[in-house]
Amino acid sequence: MLYVERLCAGYAGGIVLHEVDLRVHPGSIQAVVGRNGAGKSTLVHTIAGLVRASSGRIEIGGVHVAGRQPHRVAQSGVGLVPQGRRVFSRLTVAEHLVLAASPWRAATPGGEGWTVPRILELLPRLAARLRHRGCELSGGEQQMLAIARALLGQPRVLLLDEPCEGLSPDLAARVRDLIGHLAASGLTVLLVEQQLRHAIEIADRVAVLEYGRVVYDRPTAEARSDPGSLEAIVSIAAPPPSPANRSTPRLWADTP
Ligand SMILES: Nc1ncnc2c1ncn2[C@@H]1O[C@H](COP(=O)(O)OP(=O)(O)OP(=O)(O)O)[C@@H](O)[C@H]1O
Numbered sequence: 001m002l003y004v005e006r007l008c009a010g011y012a013g014g015i016v017l018h019e020v021d022l023r024v025h026p027g028s029i030q031a032v033v034g035r036n037g038a039g040k041s042t043l044v045h046t047i048a049g050l051v052r053a054s055s056g057r058i059e060i061g062g063v064h065v066a067g068r069q070p071h072r073v074a075q076s077g078v079g080l081v082p083q084g085r086r087v088f089s090r091l092t093v094a095e096h097l098v099l100a101a102s103p104w105r106a107a108t109p110g111g112e113g114w115t116v117p118r119i120l121e122l123l124p125r126l127a128a129r130l131r132h133r134g135c136e137l138s139g140g141e142q143q144m145l146a147i148a149r150a151l152l153g154q155p156r157v158l159l160l161d162e163p164c165e166g167l168s169p170d171l172a173a174r175v176r177d178l179i180g181h182l183a184a185s186g187l188t189v190l191l192v193e194q195q196l197r198h199a200i201e202i203a204d205r206v207a208v209l210e211y212g213r214v215v216y217d218r219p220t221a222e223a224r225s226d227p228g229s230l231e232a233i234v235s236i237a238a239p240p241p242s243p244a245n246r247s248t249p250r251l252w253a254d255t256p
Pocket residue numbers: 011012013016034035036037038039040041042043240242243244245
């Protein structure tokens with residue numbers, strides 16, 4: 001479980017997140033939406049330890065991780081799929097996977113957890129691209145590789161920052177299918193999503209960030225039954241005035 005309580009964080013120029021509360025249960029998807037600059041990436045980076053929390057709690061499975069170095073947060077079970085994928089252009093798919101599957105991240109001896117063969121079974125398109133460099137992959141393949149890399153860290157909590165950004169509708173739908181499958185397998189998922197309708201499609205709960213504050217956080221079923229009010233909240237949410245301020249295996253089998 002991911003538990004965030006009264007979390008405040010920001011940069012040298014000022015606080016961006018103001019007393020953010022979130023509670024994401026295993027096997028569920030919490031979407032976070034909001035306009036550009038609302039603080040979505042800052043939230044994800046703060047949970048991952050990349051931005052230091054100035055106050056508040058971040059718990060992973062009951063363990064307080066705020067203030068830990070990013071690699072310690074990862075060891076606590078947090079996987080990050082960053083905005084823009086961040087794959088290495090000169091490394092091959094195989095090299096990415098080998099690097100991500102480093103010993104401290106190994107799957108448990110009982111066979112639980114993510115291994116390279118299991119990843120390649122789930123994402124056969126990556127298997128077909130093992131010798132291709134990052135720069136030779138399509139956007140969708142890069143996104144799959146970014147997700148695969150995070151999974152090899154054996155996360156209990158997966159943070160995805162706009163994973164469908166820049167993908168065609170078809171590829172974006174496949175990525176959402178994969179995220180749904182991962183949640184159905186028990187992962188706790190925090191999904192930053194620009195498009196409200198996509199968030200509603202996939203998430204169990206949806207939260208809206210406005211000026212770094214949670215101004216809406218309800219089950220998606222409620223949002224679906226009254227989409228107009230949620231759309232109004234998201235469209236009202238404006239950017240800050242200044243910078244400081246489920247079982248579907250073998251996805252991706254036939255993607256060109
Ligand atoms: N490294 C940084 N140093 C200083 N300010 C930053 C830094 N990163 C982000 N900010 C500022 O923090 C605020 C929130 O930015 P953030 O990237 O978290 O928003 P976002 O909701 O993810 O936006 P987008 O949808 O455009 O990705 C913005 O005002 C931004 O300019």
